[in-house]
Amino acid sequence: MEESDSEKKMEKENLGTRMDPPIGETEGSLGWVLPNTAMKKKVLLMGKSGSGKTSMRSIIFANYIARDTRRLGATSKMFYLIVKSGDLNNSHNTLGCSNLGMQSLTDLFLSIQDTFMENYFTSQRDNIFRNVEVLIYVFDVESRELEKDMHYYQSCLEAILQNSPDAKIFCLVHKMDLVQEDQRDLIFKEREEDLRRLSRPLECSCFRTSIWDETLYKAWSSIVYQLIPNVQQLEMNLRNFAEIIEADEVLLFERATFLVISHYQCKEQRDVHRSEKISNIIKQFKLSCSKLAASFQSMEVRNSNFAAFIDIFTSNTYVMVVMSDPSIPSAATLINIRNARKHFEKLERVDGPKQCLLMR
Amino acid sequence: MANMDSDSSHLLIPEVDNEINPGPMNIQFDSSDIRSKRPFYIEPTNIVNVNDVIQRVSDHASAMNKRIHYYSRLTAPADKALIAPDHVVPDPEECYVYSPLGSAYKLQSYTEGYGKNTSLVTIFMIWNTMMGTSILSIPWGIKQAGFTTGMCVIMLMGLLTLYCCYRVVKSRAMISSVDTTTWEYPDVCRYYFGSFGQWSSLLFSLVSLIGAMIVYWVLMSNFLFNTGKFIFNFIHHINDTDAILSTNNSNPVICPSARNGDHPDNGSMIFYTNDSGLQQFEKWWNKSKTVPFYLIGLLLPLLNFKSPSFFSKFNILGTVSVLYLIFLVTLKAIRLGFHLEFHWFMPTEFFVPEIRFQFPQLTGVLTLAFFIHNCIITLLKNNKNQENNVRDLSIAYMLVTLTYLYIGVLVFVSFPSPPLSKDCIEQMMTVYPLLGYLARVQLLGHIFGDVYPSIFHVLILNLVIVGAGVLMACFYPNIGGIIRYSGAACGLAFVFIYPSLIYIISLYQEERLTWPKLIFHIFIIILGLANLIVQFFM
Numbered sequence A: 001m002e003e004s005d006s007e008k009k010m011e012k013e014n015l016g017t018r019m020d021p022p023i024g025e026t027e028g029s030l031g032w033v034l035p036n037t038a039m040k041k042k043v044l045l046m047g048k049s050g051s052g053k054t055s056m057r058s059i060i061f062a063n064y065i066a067r068d069t070r071r072l073g074a075t076s077k078m079f080y081l082i083v084k085s086g087d088l089n090n091s092h093n094t095l096g097c098s099n100l101g102m103q104s105l106t107d108l109f110l111s112i113q114d115t116f117m118e119n120y121f122t123s124q125r126d127n128i129f130r131n132v133e134v135l136i137y138v139f140d141v142e143s144r145e146l147e148k149d150m151h152y153y154q155s156c157l158e159a160i161l162q163n164s165p166d167a168k169i170f171c172l173v174h175k176m177d178l179v180q181e182d183q184r185d186l187i188f189k190e191r192e193e194d195l196r197r198l199s200r201p202l203e204c205s206c207f208r209t210s211i212w213d214e215t216l217y218k219a220w221s222s223i224v225y226q227l228i229p230n231v232q233q234l235e236m237n238l239r240n241f242a243e244i245i246e247a248d249e250v251l252l253f254e255r256a257t258f259l260v261i262s263h264y265q266c267k268e269q270r271d272v273h274r275s276e277k278i279s280n281i282i283k284q285f286k287l288s289c290s291k292l293a294a295s296f297q298s299m300e301v302r303n304s305n306f307a308a309f310i311d312i313f314t315s316n317t318y319v320m321v322v323m324s325d326p327s328i329p330s331a332a333t334l335i336n337i338r339n340a341r342k343h344f345e346k347l348e349r350v351d352g353p354k355q356c357l358l359m360r
Numbered sequence B: 001m002a003n004m005d006s007d008s009s010h011l012l013i014p015e016v017d018n019e020i021n022p023g024p025m026n027i028q029f030d031s032s033d034i035r036s037k038r039p040f041y042i043e044p045t046n047i048v049n050v051n052d053v054i055q056r057v058s059d060h061a062s063a064m065n066k067r068i069h070y071y072s073r074l075t076a077p078a079d080k081a082l083i084a085p086d087h088v089v090p091d092p093e094e095c096y097v098y099s100p101l102g103s104a105y106k107l108q109s110y111t112e113g114y115g116k117n118t119s120l121v122t123i124f125m126i127w128n129t130m131m132g133t134s135i136l137s138i139p140w141g142i143k144q145a146g147f148t149t150g151m152c153v154i155m156l157m158g159l160l161t162l163y164c165c166y167r168v169v170k171s172r173a174m175i176s177s178v179d180t181t182t183w184e185y186p187d188v189c190r191y192y193f194g195s196f197g198q199w200s201s202l203l204f205s206l207v208s209l210i211g212a213m214i215v216y217w218v219l220m221s222n223f224l225f226n227t228g229k230f231i232f233n234f235i236h237h238i239n240d241t242d243a244i245l246s247t248n249n250s251n252p253v254i255c256p257s258a259r260n261g262d263h264p265d266n267g268s269m270i271f272y273t274n275d276s277g278l279q280q281f282e283k284w285w286n287k288s289k290t291v292p293f294y295l296i297g298l299l300l301p302l303l304n305f306k307s308p309s310f311f312s313k314f315n316i317l318g319t320v321s322v323l324y325l326i327f328l329v330t331l332k333a334i335r336l337g338f339h340l341e342f343h344w345f346m347p348t349e350f351f352v353p354e355i356r357f358q359f360p361q362l363t364g365v366l367t368l369a370f371f372i373h374n375c376i377i378t379l380l381k382n383n384k385n386q387e388n389n390v391r392d393l394s395i396a397y398m399l400v401t402l403t404y405l406y407i408g409v410l411v412f413v414s415f416p417s418p419p420l421s422k423d424c425i426e427q428m429m430t431v432y433p434l435l436g437y438l439a440r441v442q443l444l445g446h447i448f449g450d451v452y453p454s455i456f457h458v459l460i461l462n463l464v465i466v467g468a469g470v471l472m473a474c475f476y477p478n479i480g481g482i483i484r485y486s487g488a489a490c491g492l493a494f495v496f497i498y499p500s501l502i503y504i505i506s507l508y509q510e511e512r513l514t515w516p517k518l519i520f521h522i523f524i525i526i527l528g529l530a531n532l533i534v535q536f537f538m
Helices: A053-061 A075-083 A099-104 A106-129 A146-163 A181-199 A215-227 A231-245 A274-291 A330-350 B059-074 B119-130 B134-145 B147-171 B185-235 B276-284 B291-303 B308-336 B359-369 B376-381 B386-414 B421-448 B455-475 B479-509 B515-535
Strands: A007-013 A042-047 A132-140 A168-174 A204-208 A249-254 A260-265 A295-302 A307-312 A317-323 B096-098 B104-106
Touching: A042 A053, A053 A215, A053 B059, A106 A146, A132 A146, A132 A215, A146 A168, A146 A181, A168 A181, A168 A215, A181 A204, A204 A215, A215 A260, A215 A274, A231 A249, A231 A260, A231 A317, A231 A330, A249 A274, A260 A274, A274 A295, A274 B059, A307 A330, A317 A330, B119 B376, B119 B386, B134 B147, B134 B359, B134 B386, B147 B185, B147 B359, B147 B376, B147 B386, B147 B479, B147 B515, B185 B291, B185 B455, B185 B479, B291 B455, B308 B386, B359 B479, B359 B515, B376 B386, B479 B515
Parallel strands: A042 A132, A132 A168, A168 A204
Antiparallel strands: A007 A295, A249 A260, A249 A317, A295 A307, A307 A317, B096 B104
């Protein structure tokens, strides 16, 4: 999409109250939750310290990397604990520590970590692993301690098997950019086989990722895609919608992360990276807006060649509509989107409370 | 509907009063234009016309660009967590810097003078550095060796030293475990022989440089002396042409090393009458007592310069003077005609035999004449196309050999009258500071790890060198001897022993050592040793 000579129209909306994940509840409503539904579902992001979880989380959810915990407040302590529960050097210093500090304590705590992990797992384990919808486990491809990694992974799997046997398991082999290009496929296949074997009887899906190319975005998009319960129906409806309003391309983005849930295009587009680019642009824009205490609601980009509309769609999604006929007035498309919104919301409600990745 | 992230709870003030505080403006547009409120940051894709078929920026690069911009917003500027590592960012050659006004600049390589020279420039630099004082001693060396032997020896030595130079250049490539891009030859010697290797190679390379500089100093004081005397004679209308252009004497005094390595003639004043003015002049303008000191004033300031590019421009004059020398020699040869007779073994009154047993003196001279091993790595580093290094080196050696042959043969055959005095001095004035610079780089680089530690260090070094030159000019102005001994000594280490030994060792480590190679290189080492020992017996 060219952006020359275009004008961007943005609307800002007033802020409401901020939603914090509730703390102190012992059923383990930590991590990502859906506050408005009775069932609390969770996504656990686990992995060794230094495997890239915080960076990944920050990139996908457009959060500032939480180096200083003052910003996130007390809730972060619990959050950190969960995120780092697979860590080797998890210690009392977890709370309020930067990653750097933890890394340096590794040697010191190496000896007691195993005992600590055992204790920790037994005492807090049920809390953490109950009602988990998704477990995403991050492996560092450069890690030299494969045995230990697999050991901790299996402990997590056991816990999942006991507490949330229906959870979906995703394994990310991360930092693939550090491997030479010709060896990447080979190494990933090896790891995938090992992980599949180790995960039995549970099923796991493996992805290879790196924050420096599009693989991270694609992996998370696939994960989110699998979390949407009626995604095929959604896609069909989307296609109908696109054909009716004569759009070139329609995309559905998840609300918080701008990961593509589904899309329809009527002709081949040149740039294969465009979804990730749009996601990055919007998230960057959201970060800018947040500095002004504003939140992003919608956007229209118009040119002599095309018009694109990005707008809130349902409670969990954004929609982007690309029209290549600039003679169609914006108002028409906006009305269409508004009407479609009602239809899609009905669709969501009909199928019951959906999973959503809501982030602060 | 849950709401988005934010840390503050107050509402946004929708209208910012632009007239009071317009904020940073985009200068591409007038302030009245709404577009002037756009941020500066303009995507490269925006510079392309939408109808362009060929993209200026690839999709991959554009995606990476967006990614990096986005990630940079996620962390504090001091945080290194999400900074793009080198292996994901395109090479510097593929990076462009876009100015807000739409033009793009390619990133220049930031190391000064690195890899910028074309092959031609590199060849000329090598050639020019090798053309030193030795060029003047070649005719003398040919005389010492005999004409035929001299020709053969020159060509053989050229090939031998070329091979050893090739070994020096390739020595870094044999070391795979360490990054050798900043290494010079003493570093390679240190890798193989420890600190003994480093310091001994440094010492030998300095011997050659300082030896060359001493010779230069002696020659320059000689010529300064002669020039001064010529001017004085001209002013006082003294007919001195007999003395200056004396050709009856088989040892003309103008270019002492051309013929005579033994006695620079201090007594060339015998033609003058005793005149108080002359006596004063002779007192203040003495070849061995005063003139060397006058040169200090001329040259010492030049030696203290920091930047080599100053010298390399200066060095162009050296090339010009060598070419002028060649031209002059040709002219003289044409005018004087050939005086060549072939007597193979018996000396006659005016001619020397073709083959003489004093040819080692020529080899001693030639070791220094073909010596560039201590700085060849530095010179070739600046070559733009590194794969042409060996080719360029061979071409340079060939040129040098041809030049030596040409001058040597022409001077030798057109003897007895080459007045080379005025041309020699210009040539040397230019090479001298460059040599001083090279000596300084080598020594100071190794002692202090810094090429220009401070003006004081540099000054002291230059004083030492200049002092040595002055001493030699006063007490032992035997140029041929200086060249022979210093050439053979440092040539022993740098030309013969170290390259061969290092090659043998590296082959042995890789288990590729074969008997023919071993024998050949040991033979080279023995030749080098013999070269040095024999100098003392001649």
